Amino acid sequence: MPELPEVEVLRRSLVPHLEGITITLTEVLFPVLREPIDLRSVISHTQDGRIRRLRRRAKYLLIEFENNWTLVVHLGMSGQLTLSEGGREPEPHEHLRFTLSDGRLLRFRDPRRFGMVFVVPTDELPSDRHFAHLGIEPLEGELTGAYLARESVGRSAPVKSFLMDNRRVVGVGNIYACEALHLARIHPKRSVGRISAQRWDLLAGAVRTVLQRAIDEGGTTLKDFRDGTGQSGYFRVSLEVYDRAGKPCRRCGRVIRRIVQTGRSSFYCPGCQR
């Protein structure tokens, strides 16, 4: 599900509801995720804690408490973090829930269990093993063609895998890698060793443009993405290539193709992308 835009949309949707709020009860219903939830530490550092602010790093949502601990949530492929006003009946695949001081619930559900939930002291977050190797944030001014060109020196990987490698740039997953490459008119299989400086500039701009537009549209809901209040995103209708195999390119009319690269589907236009 969630690439950078979806996590950012989730974060923004939760800010007005969570910042300054106190958690009165933390309950772990089903601790089994890819990394098991450490009940003791999650409960002891969030229950009775007051949320200072919500941040994001890469595809991780960071819920920072005034006790200087941070609750880290990763949605994996199918995770959802939603506020609910209704009853307290457990929902399907509900792993964890927080009761807020106003009585509402913040629920974490994740059918496929690729998500992650853990706590870490806020000042130790950068050196945590989930974060230490991460590359730059694409929307914070550091992503330039020169940076990408520099990072690609001595490599031969296809540009799509390179874009999705979070040691270089974070937040770009399968959908937005395909979309950015289409916008920059680069074939997903092109080797990073054979991309000109001008084309790197174009690609850096395309990544930022695509991510920003997706945020503006509330993210991409293919199936199950919802923000913290249950809203779907609308960027799906703006996708130019992702999941459009067999349909015409809206820019040149050629038929969009699907290929498989490192086990993932890549969608591209054989007319525009060389």
Add this chain to the structure above:
DNA sequence: CGGGCGGCCTGGAGGC
């Protein structure tokens, strides 16, 4: 050592 691949899970779609 860069990079490709399998594995982790459930559920929905489509073929027969």
Add this chain to the structure above:
DNA sequence: TGCCTCCAGGCCGCCC
């Protein structure tokens, strides 16, 4: 209707 296979937005570790 039911059973099977394939596929899905991420990430890590293993292996060549």
